[in-house]
Amino acid sequence: MRLAVVDDRATLLTEAGPVDVHRASEGRFPADIAALYAVWDEFRTWAGAHPTAAVDAELPLPASLGAVSPRPPQIFAVGLNYVDHAAESGFAVPEAPIVFTKFASSLTGPFGELNLTGETVDWEVELVAVVGRGGRDIRAEDALDHIAGFTIGQDYSDRDVQFLGAPAQFSLGKSFPGFAPLGPVLVSPEDMPAPEDTVLECTVNGEVMQSAPLSDLIFPVPELVARLSAVATLMPGDLIFTGTPPGVGFGRTPRRYLRKGEVVHTSISGIGAMAQTCA
Known part of the structure; x- marks a missing residue:
């Protein structure tokens, strides 16, 4: 299943074209994707009757696409979840x-401008898991049953703010407006490629900065779900940013940060791509 938010409405991407969930279900399911996660299991059964579109199927205009979980109850972000990224940091x-x-x-949303907050704004491509069925003490072997799907996230980071003082201010440095673009679509777990075939990539003005398979994760998604739910109750619509691979600007010699006019292109195999222009 592939799902997008088009003009603020949950939209299935099918072989026959985009399907407005609320209209096609005759009001059974909400147009608001945030409300849809609350009835995810029921919706997933209904959506199974609509064959999924191919990865390269034509999407609606970028300007009409929104974040696939615009009002998550909780956002979990995982740091240093790739060995080489830990080393470069x-x-x-x-x-x-x-x-x-x-x-x-x-x-x-997945397309638009990124307003730079200073001279040390950095890129971090990440796979983001979206919770469909909430719960606590979820076993790793059951974790994917609780995941609605996966999408692309950028964990943009103002390094000056992040590393101002000790300990570091990870959350503040990564939370300026527009620092968490999400999209362009949500892909259900069964429609994702195998981890070794799922490549995360980030380019800046066409230059490849990050490229690594999801199989390089230190703590894979099922283990993250198990560990997080052992402490916090996961809720429908929650986001889990699973970590970024090596190649960030902070880890380069000399360090390299984003400049006005540059275009950041972020892609993950099986999901698609998104882009921001630095302003």
């Missing part, structure tokens, strides 16, 4: 997931 490989949050006001 100067940290040891973590023995347990490092968890922080991005504040919800940073969320935005």
